Amino acid sequence: xxxxxRLATFNLENLDDGPGLIPSLADRIAVLRPxxxxxxxxxxxxxxxxxxxxxxxxTLAALDALLEETPFAGFARAVSESPHGxxxxxxxxxxxxxxxIGERRQLWHERVTPPRYRPVTAVPAxxxxxxxxWDRPLLYARIDLPSGQKLHAINLHLxxxxxxxxxxxxxxxxxxxxxxxxxxxxxxxxxxxxxxxxEARLLADALFDDDPQGMIAVCGDFNAETAETPTRILMAGDxxxxxxxxxxxxLLAVEMTVAPERRYSVIHAGRPxxxxxxxxxxxxxxxxxxxxxxxEGLVDELVDYANEGHSPESHHAPVVVEFExxxxxxxxx
Numbered sequence: 001x002x003x004x005x006r007l008a009t010f011n012l013e014n015l016d017d018g019p020g021l022i023p024s025l026a027d028r029i030a031v032l033r034p035x036x037x038x039x040x041x042x043x044x045x046x047x048x049x050x051x052x053x054x055x056x057x058x059t060l061a062a063l064d065a066l067l068e069e070t071p072f073a074g075f076a077r078a079v080s081e082s083p084h085g086x087x088x089x090x091x092x093x094x095x096x097x098x099x100x101i102g103e104r105r106q107l108w109h110e111r112v113t114p115p116r117y118r119p120v121t122a123v124p125a126x127x128x129x130x131x132x133x134w135d136r137p138l139l140y141a142r143i144d145l146p147s148g149q150k151l152h153a154i155n156l157h158l159x160x161x162x163x164x165x166x167x168x169x170x171x172x173x174x175x176x177x178x179x180x181x182x183x184x185x186x187x188x189x190x191x192x193x194x195x196x197x198x199e200a201r202l203l204a205d206a207l208f209d210d211d212p213q214g215m216i217a218v219c220g221d222f223n224a225e226t227a228e229t230p231t232r233i234l235m236a237g238d239x240x241x242x243x244x245x246x247x248x249x250x251l252l253a254v255e256m257t258v259a260p261e262r263r264y265s266v267i268h269a270g271r272p273x274x275x276x277x278x279x280x281x282x283x284x285x286x287x288x289x290x291x292x293x294x295x296e297g298l299v300d301e302l303v304d305y306a307n308e309g310h311s312p313e314s315h316h317a318p319v320v321v322e323f324e325x326x327x328x329x330x331x332x333x
Contacts, residue, residue: 002324003147004289008041009219009276011157011316014090016050017062023312029066031312037070038294039320043143044072045219046094047157049079051087058087063094072096078104078141080155093139093155093220100144108137111202112195117188121181123168132188134196135159140203147327149215151284152207156220158196158230164188193223197230204234208249208281216281218251221316225274226253234279251279255319257291265293265317267300276319287323294318 012032017025036044051058060079067073075096082088095101114131139155166188169181176182200218207214224230235251238244255278256263264272278291295317304311 003145003327005043005145005151005323005325006039006041006320007043007045007217007219007278007323008039008318008320009045009047009155009221009278010036010039010318011047011221011276011314012049012066013314013316014048014050015062015066017052017065018054022309025062025065027312032066032314033070035294035314035318036066036072039318041072041096041320042098043151043153043217044075044094044096045153045155046096047091047155047221049087049092049094050090051092054089056082056084056086058089060087060092060094067096071098076101078139080106080137080139083108091136091157093136093157095139095141095153095155097141097143097153099146101141102144102150103142104140106137106139107199107203108134110199111206112199115191115195117191119166119184119188121169121178121184122166126167132164132192132195134192134199136196138196138200138203147325149325152214152216154200154203154216154218156196156200156218156222158221158223159189159193160223161186161193162189164192190229193230194233197222197233201234201236204251204281205249212248213283214281215284216251217284218279219277219319221275222277223275226256226277231277231279248282250282252282252285254278254280254285254288254321255291255293257288258293262293262295264295265298265319266315267298269302270300276316278319278321280321284323287325289322289324291322292320294320 049063052061078095080093114133116129118129119126141153143151163182163185166181166185171177265276266273299311301315
């Protein structure tokens, strides 16, 4: 007998509720709920789940409403938290599991100290170098599978490739006073995105230290394609490490098994991009059955942002991967 296990990752794109929201939560639920149900996921990695109300104490009421009348309503749950406890106002991470979650925690500079940097284009001139903290934590959950095996689930949402704030260099929310100011802000954004990826990689290596044959899944919105720096940091492929003795520590992008013409999760300015990933350890990858990207209804995010009323759709497609494992036992080496 085998266990069929389906994992899915989905950026819900600022799931929220409140007066005057366009589109409304009801309009968004009408679109997003069927997408969630279609995944048939046993373990679901969600990004951009906002907390309500804007001021603490907050709940995830919008998510609860979305999950009503679906199997996910009764799933075990792990949620990222603000430094003060409870959900953050914006962009929480959530892991939902059909099976018990034995351990849950978040990492926010637990393994990587915030790099210190003194901006050179700031106006007025910057004084001391300042810590460049990540925008969001990583979320970890250890899931107890029916077979008795453990799945180590890491949910992440890396910073978008939009230039970070530089004092005195912006003339508007999306406009800059100088190319030098924009370039420095873009550099800082890349630094933060790669730093988040490094923290997740160090967590994965700590899990491998405890169990070299551990089943690990790192899933979420990487804001980077497979060949870009953050994803390469996480995958740690032989072509980068130059050491085949480290092969068992690779993380493999199993969504790459999707046919090339369907291998995208975002459309930006007419370009299909694969920004949402599911990286898994080799012991888990050996039970891979198939991968899917539910991208038929995607709208171009740049076109949608220019519209007066945004679409209720997410600008991201769910990525779904299915594994078949013998009940009990470990993957063959």
